[in-house]
């Protein structure tokens with residue numbers, strides 16, 4: 001499962017449309033980020049890009065219109081809890097439940113999923129596992145409706161450096177797969193083809209974020225980068 | 232649900248922090264009943280910080296406004312504000328948990344100074360995050376923190392104020408939580424922080440309650456300013472069960488009702504999820520956090536502690552606001568009448584009282600003076616040209 005994170009509406013709607021369309025045909029899944037002006041889980045590249053999108057006042061519905069028009073691969077929406085909460089948890093899932101395959105909410109830990117579901121949200125929420133997750137945390141994920149489990153490989157924000165073959169990391173991912181019988185996708189910190197090859201020796205997939213967002217402003221470069229990873 | 236006050240609160244943070252928050256909760260529950268810990272904390276509160284703080288009957292002010300006005304003097308504490316109560320409690324807990332480093336965020340700088348102070352005292356490494364606008368308007372406090380041996384990291388992102396200092400501290404904590412404790416400065420953020428901070432601040436309400444019990448009366452009103460809500464919740468906790476006491480929180484009304492020109496979350500905000508909890512928050516329809524403004528760096532924050540939202544919802548406490556100008560007038564009035572220079576945060580409580588003095592006629596009012604105004608001198612002088 002090869003996936004890429006791109007930021008909705010960045011640097012403008014036209015370029016976003018072009019990169020989304022390209023990815024929808026090439027990647028196994030696309031994570032579309034909805035910009036938030038307090039992005040605690042993001043590193044400087046994504047945070048700065050998000051702040052530009054927020055200033056340009058782009059609407060969530062306009063981003064999802066593009067998703068609807070070109071969607072071929074699976075699509076997950078990644079953002080922060082207040083974005084969904086203000087949209088209306090029920091309203092969002094009624095409107096987009098059929099279109100999107102899941103959501104990734106950076107500030108909604110697994111134990112708070114119930115809060116979303118109890119308030120009328122019925123799109124699968126992708127659970128997180130981290131190097132710190134305890135056995136009982138992981139066991140609790142067995143019943144998830146989500147397509148996969150998101151492994152946050154880094155203690156830190158997006159764009160940090162990681163040793164992808166660290167024994168503890170590798171063992172943890174293997175343990176999660178065994179314990180939950182779910183696919184595990186590795187996110188945070190992946191930059192190159194070489195990184196993805198290392199990760200794919202033990203995980204079922206990867207997501208590249210910062211390196212993709214960096215190139216959203218230049219669609220030719222963006223496409224070249226995607227090809228360098230996928231081919 | 233655990234960690235909620237009614238529908239408010241919760242833990243809206245990265246999954247990475249969940250094990251640390253659990254560990255923190257567990258160790259806090261043990262420590263808060265631990266005799267050694269409490270003896271040590273009480274000793275420091277008394278002999279280092281200067282507790283109990285007095286309650287002062289303000290005769291001149293009472294006479295002028297036709298009521299009985301008392302002040303709880305948290306401004307007399309070491310480092311100049313109630314923040315030291317919480318910093319001592321949390322840093323001592325961190326030490327017991329074996330952490331070698333503490334981090335903090337600060338707006339006005341008071342919480343940063345208090346945390347840097349206890350870090351020096353307890354031999355902990357300390358980093359304080361502060362927005363660049365706040366660092367500029369509270370430059371004296373930046374210098375103090377550095378003298379105390381803390382590293383001050385100036386945050387030049389977003390609104391460059393408290394919100395971004397909190398985000399930066401949270402980001403640091405996500406990467407360092409194995410060795411580091413985050414001394415959150417107010418009764419907000421993810422559970423268990425609101426509980427922990429209000430516990431360490433409840434000493435304000437406890438002492439006040441004792442004082443009035445000894446007098447054989449109860450105040451009719453208690454007024455406290457609300458930034459994140461820690462000095463107010465600490466005070467209110469002592470009186471929640473006394474129905475006759477009306478509890479009033481005063482937020483920063485800034486310069487107008489317009490979005491971006493105030494920080495009155497209870498009056499103009501809505502329910503939302505922000506920096507760890509569900510509470511009243513200043514946010515737009517699309518979920519973006521609004522800009523805020525206050526003349527006082529300690530009050531301009533888009534969110535508020537979840538317990539306050541709950542107390543508003545069940546109508547146990549009422550929340551109002553004072554404008555910048557009313558706070559500045561309150562500040563000057565207290566200087567002139569009583570010879571006390573209050574922090575601009577606390578001045579909001581004073582300003583609200585003065586503006587509504589007719590409502591308080593013949594009543595007994597206790598105002599919490601959360602801190603002293605030395606740190607705000609430049610801002611006061613800048614804004615009150617001609618009046619002084």
Ligand SMILES: Cc1ncc(COP(=O)(O)O)c(C=O)c1O
Nearest residue numbers: 341458459460461462529601602
């Ligand atoms: C003197 C003083 N009072 C009040 C506050 C507001 O915070 P809280 O509402 O947590 O008491 C601050 C914050 O910096 C402060 O320095």
